[in-house]
Amino acid sequence: MDKKHNLSITLFTVSSSPLPYAEKLKKIREIGYQSIQGGFERGMTNREHKDLLDSLGIEMSCFGGGFEDIQANPEKYIEGCHYFGCDEVMIGTMPTECRYDYDGYMRAIEMMNKMGQELSKGGVWLCYHNHAQEFRRFANGKRGIDLLYENLDPSGVHFLLDTHWLQSGGADILEWIEKCSDRMQYLHVKDYRIAPANYHTGIGEVDKQFAQVGSGALPWQEIIDTGLKCGVKAFIVEQDKVYDEDPFACAAESYATLKACGLH
Numbered sequence: 001m002d003k004k005h006n007l008s009i010t011l012f013t014v015s016s017s018p019l020p021y022a023e024k025l026k027k028i029r030e031i032g033y034q035s036i037q038g039g040f041e042r043g044m045t046n047r048e049h050k051d052l053l054d055s056l057g058i059e060m061s062c063f064g065g066g067f068e069d070i071q072a073n074p075e076k077y078i079e080g081c082h083y084f085g086c087d088e089v090m091i092g093t094m095p096t097e098c099r100y101d102y103d104g105y106m107r108a109i110e111m112m113n114k115m116g117q118e119l120s121k122g123g124v125w126l127c128y129h130n131h132a133q134e135f136r137r138f139a140n141g142k143r144g145i146d147l148l149y150e151n152l153d154p155s156g157v158h159f160l161l162d163t164h165w166l167q168s169g170g171a172d173i174l175e176w177i178e179k180c181s182d183r184m185q186y187l188h189v190k191d192y193r194i195a196p197a198n199y200h201t202g203i204g205e206v207d208k209q210f211a212q213v214g215s216g217a218l219p220w221q222e223i224i225d226t227g228l229k230c231g232v233k234a235f236i237v238e239q240d241k242v243y244d245e246d247p248f249a250c251a252a253e254s255y256a257t258l259k260a261c262g263l264h
Helices: 021-031 046-056 067-072 074-084 102-120 143-152 163-168 175-177 220-229 249-258
Strands: 009-010 037-038 059-065 090-091 125-129 157-160 186-189 191-193 208-211 233-238
Touching: 009 249, 021 046, 021 067, 021 191, 021 249, 037 046, 037 090, 059 074, 059 233, 067 074, 067 090, 074 102, 090 143, 090 157, 102 125, 102 143, 102 157, 102 186, 143 191, 157 186, 163 186, 163 191, 163 249, 175 208, 220 249, 233 249
Parallel strands: 009 037, 009 233, 037 059, 059 090, 090 125, 125 157, 186 233
Antiparallel strands: 191 208
């Protein structure tokens, strides 16, 4: 579905804030964001949730949900997506027990293809969000990401790639955006930062950190330009940890960088 805004955010970015949901939304809107990635909100009906978003001038870019919940009740997610004007529902990863070997991946892929088939009956795609673990290589020479790319059915399942996790997995971010150009509508954007090493740390043994967009190592103008060329509808800010920083200040820094790259 067409969106007014191609700059979005998931409120996971500000999860460390103790503010209630509505207050978080207000602060996000004050920064300038007019789009969020969301889903069902505990304690609110869809009508109450959408009325709140509408009152703040916020649209929903992409829906999200849990693997088992979508699998058990795809109709609920079709209805939710339609209500909020979304055409995809994201799962954050595959079940834990499927992540360790080739057979586990293939079981997860079979389940996801079935989920995608059910959602597609209502005009909704399932989309898969990667982490670094998909770039492990199995004994047969295949990486998890290769199995997903080769075996997920694009008629029902899309990708929602994540820039930080692509970098962490050793992948070429621009190459993977281009590779998924006809199978991806939304992209998670967060930077990849090498933490300062202290004198106790061995050379090379430095922590890798999540970072606000523009404060790390990734080439943001190239990422945005490639994403737009490849049909990405919304670039969704997601910062898993903000460490000791103010989460709203981090969200504002990411917003400013992405605005400067031409998003709105």
